[in-house]
Amino acid sequence: MFNRKLEGQGLIEYALIIVLVAIVIVIVVALLGPAVMDAIANSPFAPSEDSSLVIRRLIS
Helix, strand or coil, X not given: CCCHHHHHHHHHXXXXXXXXHHHXXXXXXXXXXXXXXXXXXXXXXXXXXXXXXXXXXXXX
């Protein structure tokens, strides 16, 4: 009923959309990441330096 070529074309279109969304997300995080980190660090609810050191040690 459906042509195999048309089905493959639909899958490629979905894959392209997913790739473009991923690229946009990476760009937004790269641009806004430092500003968000600064806002969190300067907020009254920011974690203390001791807890951030513990987190950094756990991550590394």
